Amino acid sequence: MEKICVAVRVRPSANEESVNGFHWKVESNRISLHRSHGTPISGVSFAFDHVFDQECSNARVYELLTKDIIGAAVEGFNGTAFAYGQTSSGKTFTMNGSENDPGIIHRAVKDIFAKIQKTSDREFLIRVSYMEIYNEDINDLFAVENQKLQIHESLERGVFVAGLREEIVNSADQVLNLIQLGEANRHFGDTNMNARSSRSHTIFRMVIESKAKDKKSGESSGSDDAIRVSVLNLVDLAGSERIAKTGAGGVRLKEGKHINKSLMILGNVINKLSEGGKQRGHIPYRDSKLTRILQPALGGNAKTSIICTVAPEEIHVEETKGTLQFASRAKRITNCVQVNELLTDGALLKRQKLEIEELRKKLQGSHAEVLEQQILKLRNDMLKDGVCLQDYQCNELEREKLAAELEEERRSHKERDQCIKEQQMKIDNLSNLVTLSDSDRSSSHDGVKECLQDESTNSNSMRQEDAFSTPCFKAAPNAFVAKRSHYLAQPECSPLPDTFGDFVDEDTWMKMNKGFIADLDSLHMTPARKVQSFPISEDCSMENHSQEIQNLHRQLKLVTDERDELKRKYVEETSFNNQLTREISELQQEILLIRQIPQNLHETVTNCKDMYKDIFSILQDFIADEKSATAQILSTASEVGNCLFSTLESHLNMAMDGKKPSPSNDNSIRDLCNILHQKLSGAISSLVLSDQSTLNDEDKEDSVFRGNIKGNLGGQIACWKQAWENEAKTLKQKYFDLEKELEVSNQLLKVSEGKYRSLEREFHLLKEDKDAVVEKISTSSQTLEQITIQKEKALKDLNTEVRRRKKLEEEIKQFSIAFACRHRVHSVISGEASATPLAKTPYD
Numbered sequence: 001m002e003k004i005c006v007a008v009r010v011r012p013s014a015n016e017e018s019v020n021g022f023h024w025k026v027e028s029n030r031i032s033l034h035r036s037h038g039t040p041i042s043g044v045s046f047a048f049d050h051v052f053d054q055e056c057s058n059a060r061v062y063e064l065l066t067k068d069i070i071g072a073a074v075e076g077f078n079g080t081a082f083a084y085g086q087t088s089s090g091k092t093f094t095m096n097g098s099e100n101d102p103g104i105i106h107r108a109v110k111d112i113f114a115k116i117q118k119t120s121d122r123e124f125l126i127r128v129s130y131m132e133i134y135n136e137d138i139n140d141l142f143a144v145e146n147q148k149l150q151i152h153e154s155l156e157r158g159v160f161v162a163g164l165r166e167e168i169v170n171s172a173d174q175v176l177n178l179i180q181l182g183e184a185n186r187h188f189g190d191t192n193m194n195a196r197s198s199r200s201h202t203i204f205r206m207v208i209e210s211k212a213k214d215k216k217s218g219e220s221s222g223s224d225d226a227i228r229v230s231v232l233n234l235v236d237l238a239g240s241e242r243i244a245k246t247g248a249g250g251v252r253l254k255e256g257k258h259i260n261k262s263l264m265i266l267g268n269v270i271n272k273l274s275e276g277g278k279q280r281g282h283i284p285y286r287d288s289k290l291t292r293i294l295q296p297a298l299g300g301n302a303k304t305s306i307i308c309t310v311a312p313e314e315i316h317v318e319e320t321k322g323t324l325q326f327a328s329r330a331k332r333i334t335n336c337v338q339v340n341e342l343l344t345d346g347a348l349l350k351r352q353k354l355e356i357e358e359l360r361k362k363l364q365g366s367h368a369e370v371l372e373q374q375i376l377k378l379r380n381d382m383l384k385d386g387v388c389l390q391d392y393q394c395n396e397l398e399r400e401k402l403a404a405e406l407e408e409e410r411r412s413h414k415e416r417d418q419c420i421k422e423q424q425m426k427i428d429n430l431s432n433l434v435t436l437s438d439s440d441r442s443s444s445h446d447g448v449k450e451c452l453q454d455e456s457t458n459s460n461s462m463r464q465e466d467a468f469s470t471p472c473f474k475a476a477p478n479a480f481v482a483k484r485s486h487y488l489a490q491p492e493c494s495p496l497p498d499t500f501g502d503f504v505d506e507d508t509w510m511k512m513n514k515g516f517i518a519d520l521d522s523l524h525m526t527p528a529r530k531v532q533s534f535p536i537s538e539d540c541s542m543e544n545h546s547q548e549i550q551n552l553h554r555q556l557k558l559v560t561d562e563r564d565e566l567k568r569k570y571v572e573e574t575s576f577n578n579q580l581t582r583e584i585s586e587l588q589q590e591i592l593l594i595r596q597i598p599q600n601l602h603e604t605v606t607n608c609k610d611m612y613k614d615i616f617s618i619l620q621d622f623i624a625d626e627k628s629a630t631a632q633i634l635s636t637a638s639e640v641g642n643c644l645f646s647t648l649e650s651h652l653n654m655a656m657d658g659k660k661p662s663p664s665n666d667n668s669i670r671d672l673c674n675i676l677h678q679k680l681s682g683a684i685s686s687l688v689l690s691d692q693s694t695l696n697d698e699d700k701e702d703s704v705f706r707g708n709i710k711g712n713l714g715g716q717i718a719c720w721k722q723a724w725e726n727e728a729k730t731l732k733q734k735y736f737d738l739e740k741e742l743e744v745s746n747q748l749l750k751v752s753e754g755k756y757r758s759l760e761r762e763f764h765l766l767k768e769d770k771d772a773v774v775e776k777i778s779t780s781s782q783t784l785e786q787i788t789i790q791k792e793k794a795l796k797d798l799n800t801e802v803r804r805r806k807k808l809e810e811e812i813k814q815f816s817i818a819f820a821c822r823h824r825v826h827s828v829i830s831g832e833a834s835a836t837p838l839a840k841t842p843y844d
């Protein structure tokens, strides 16, 4: 935990005469309000980490307040420096400076690149961004078109400003030029208080990434494979202002309101944070964009410094007091500063190996042998000196006790040694596994390494050519950060033991970047790992363990592959199934339509039958003699017609019931049609002839009339007949076609149904397979979990054992001391006894 560093800077006075004679006095790191004759005003005295008077230069402010933060940022710590104070108190002067006396930002940029140049064992990638918060809108100062940017929060990136431009840079001059461009886009305005007043809060940000350079010799570099990512924020806040004093109106008034509101929220956040742990409660970071962005700097994991600028004039006394109170509260805030690292698998393994090595050394350095020798020596000394029997017996008892303890210690030592050997083997085994899995993803992981090596080579070669060549990643877009996106392609499972130190997961990344707004698009984290462990079973041999792990690993891989394959098949089959189902439903629709055709035909036939009956009744009207040949022909035609219609109806009824009409029906229909045709023609001609022969003179007139009617009727009937025949023919043809179509559709339907059933069977089989695989996976997961638990237990036992051993050592030490004391006492006693012998020892 580290307190925020707070300093106050008093700007030179604007030559204003004191009215009541108040003035601010700076002594060492204290600032207090005094009357003109020198008496201090009680309660208005504040002490800070630094108080800079009017003579102080930006160089000194930077040296004392910010330099450390910059150094730490290069080493991987997040850092923030910001200027706070009333309008015209000198914030922008402090951050940006003047030509003669550059400000904090300028110096920080120069310093960072100088430090990078000196750091020969690491390679760096630097990105910069510059934004302003104007009227609660975030604008990009590097790209004017990026206005009103939104703050987003994601699990991977924490809080960030979406769409903010980040420039990859490789020299201080490049950064300073960019800042100059950004400054031109910043909102300034003139007020009564300041001719060039900042109307927005600005945040200049540098993201510094670094990685240890690959050692050509291939020797271990500890855990230096870790990638460090730190974020440095240099913030120039807009000044709080009293509207009456600044004379603000219109746009300035609106700006002033936004400025005051966001500063008030900043004050609230500072107040809450200064309340300390339990009373603190909810911190309102989300109430303004400024506090949300500065969250990591306020109570987060950044090294933070605040410079509070004040105006010395008497008319600003109240504002100055307010600023000093703000500063006092900020002084109470503590941050949890830590290096931000991203650990690769290799780095993790190295760390674990080191731990094991350390443990081994500790055990090798055990004092068991030394203690044993000490006890033997004590015993010999005792025997040589010759102590009294009683004392000897006591000592002997103690010695035996110590010897038993020593034996116990030796035994546990052996066990521990064995345990460590086992652990070592497991680690080696795991290294192999990791190497195996690494080779699987060599295209990604090795790609990163190669890239780094390439970049390293490039940067080295550049270093020879250029006077200033840090950061090493000159060809920045291809640098390791960009390549890190390959990590996403890595498998989810990394066979790392879970208890060997912490590794970077999403949570760590979250903690690391929480609240930061950099557009870390190209920054991909090491993926969350599912950790594999293994049991420490006393019954099993080490080989069994490693084999078991390898088997599990292989099984898991096989099962996963199998599952993926099944999934793929399942998806394919499902889409094929869907397609078939669609086709079947289309066919079914068609069948429905086809099935309706006989129904329609039936209706048509019924209509025709009615028409036919009407025609017959008209024809019968013209028959005078019921027994004439014409009447007989007509009656035969009527019978034939009825027969034809009933045959047609039964034919269609069969079709409607889904039965196949017999082909003989077709023939009889055709025959009946022909017969009917002949009979009707015969009947009509006989009707015409017979009528003409039976006509008398009187009736001639009537006969002509009737003849005309009959002639007309005959013609009409012939027409109807023709039309009916044509219609019947068409219908018949249609019917036959439809019947054929129906047959084909039925066959298709049968084939589809067969296919559908076999697919359904296959689908069920696949589903069963899938269930079995899922079950297998869950069993494997459970086994893995059990293994993890067992291993954790074993490690705990190991720790307990180490503690017990230490305790034992302590006890033995105490025994030895007691023994030595006793021995000394005996020596004294025996010295006296030899002068006046009282009793003889068995060794006399």
Ligand SMILES: Nc1ncnc2c1ncn2[C@@H]1O[C@H](COP(=O)(O)OP(=O)(O)OP(=O)(O)O)[C@@H](O)[C@H]1O
Binding pocket: 010, 011, 012, 054, 085, 086, 087, 088, 089, 090, 091, 092, 093, 094, 194, 196, 197, 198, 199, 237, 238, 239, 240, 309
């Ligand atoms: N330490 C200093 N030494 C010399 N001049 C100073 C100093 N501090 C401030 N000034 C001058 O005072 C004026 C106001 O300073 P500056 O613009 O930095 O104030 P500010 O706090 O940023 O105001 P605002 O919040 O309105 O932007 C400027 O002309 C600046 O040059």
